Amino acid sequence: MKCRGYLRDSEGVSTAPIADPYAAACPTRTVLDRIGDRWTVLVLLLLAERTCRFTELQRRIEGVSPKVLTQVLRALERDGLVTREVHAEVPPRVEYSLTSLGGTLVQAVAGLDAWARAHIDEVERSRAAYDARA
Amino acid sequence: MKCRGYLRDSEGVSTAPIADPYAAACPTRTVLDRIGDRWTVLVLLLLAERTCRFTELQRRIEGVSPKVLTQVLRALERDGLVTREVHAEVPPRVEYSLTSLGGTLVQAVAGLDAWARAHIDEVERSRAAYDARA
Numbered sequence: 001m002k003c004r005g006y007l008r009d010s011e012g013v014s015t016a017p018i019a020d021p022y023a024a025a026c027p028t029r030t031v032l033d034r035i036g037d038r039w040t041v042l043v044l045l046l047l048a049e050r051t052c053r054f055t056e057l058q059r060r061i062e063g064v065s066p067k068v069l070t071q072v073l074r075a076l077e078r079d080g081l082v083t084r085e086v087h088a089e090v091p092p093r094v095e096y097s098l099t100s101l102g103g104t105l106v107q108a109v110a111g112l113d114a115w116a117r118a119h120i121d122e123v124e125r126s127r128a129a130y131d132a133r134a
Numbered sequence: 135m136k137c138r139g140y141l142r143d144s145e146g147v148s149t150a151p152i153a154d155p156y157a158a159a160c161p162t163r164t165v166l167d168r169i170g171d172r173w174t175v176l177v178l179l180l181l182a183e184r185t186c187r188f189t190e191l192q193r194r195i196e197g198v199s200p201k202v203l204t205q206v207l208r209a210l211e212r213d214g215l216v217t218r219e220v221h222a223e224v225p226p227r228v229e230y231s232l233t234s235l236g237g238t239l240v241q242a243v244a245g246l247d248a249w250a251r252a253h254i255d256e257v258e259r260s261r262a263a264y265d266a267r268a
Contacts, residue, residue: 019250019251019252019254020251021172021175021176021247021250021251022176022194022195022196023196024196024197026254027254027257027258028250028251028254029172031249031250031253031254031257032172032175032176032246032247032250033172035170035246035249035250036169036170036171036172036174036175036243036246037170038155038163038166038167038170040170041155041166041170042155042156042166060156061156062156062157062158063158077264078260078261078264078265079257079260079261080256080257080259080260080261080264081257101253101256101257101260104249104253105249105253107245108242108245108246108248108249109246111241111242111245112166112169112170112242112243112246113155113166114242115165115169115238115239115242116153116155116162116165116166116169117153117154117155117162118153119165119235119238119239120153120160120161120162120165122214122235123161123165123213123214123215123235124161125214126212126213126214126235127212127213127214130211130212130214131212
């Protein structure tokens with residue numbers, strides 16, 4: 001991680017770089033992109049309920065294509081937020097679960113979901129008024 | 135808003151549609167896209183500190199282009215999250231502030247920001263391990 005500053009211990013010796021998404025090179029930016037993604041939010045909240053198969057995720061998230069869902073799950077697996085387990089059956093059963101790291105993110109994304117549900121009417125009224133002015 | 139179900143009052147009469155981002159047609163999806171966007175998170179958190187001019191936002195968010203910042207601010211204004219005020223000076227001073235609706239979103243996006251800062255090292259280690267396996 002290469003960011004803007006360094007944390008300092010009690011003797012003023014720098015220890016770890018400070019994560020800072022306002023700095024162009026900070027990798028927290030790529031994490032912000034990932035975790036705020038619409039599909040990521042929806043997948044994480046479903047997996048917070050329970051382990052799911054691919055087909056179940058696809059069925060519950062209306063309109064997501066298999067290709068996009070595959071990309072989202074792969075990125076979540078790469079980031080250490082989700083595990084993919086293949087059970088040797090015929091046909092193979094593939095299940096996705098939250099990791100403990102993924103579990104720490106659920107609360108944050110649940111806040112986005114709750115906000116969107118609670119305030120969609122205000123947002124839509126504002127959009128209509130803005131478009132009428134424009 | 136046109137979503138999956140309807141809230142029912144105590145007599146079982148349907149009242150308002152239930153916002154549900156798992157439904158393909160629900161407008162909460164477009165809101166989820168907006169609020170989780172990397173630049174949106176960074177702009178909202180700066181405006182939560184204080185009213186800012188365009189140039190200040192641009193300076194503090196390293197690497198954002200004027201074009202993208204303009205688009206982000208316009209979308210936030212359209213959604214009713216930010217107000218744009220033009221002061222009749224030479225040159226005109228343009229300032230952006232959070233609306234009260236925007237203020238309600240700040241806490242949710244602050245959770246994303248905090249998560250990204252706190253867990254970036256774990257995410258980066260996971261990415262490196264995943265890429266080494268692939």
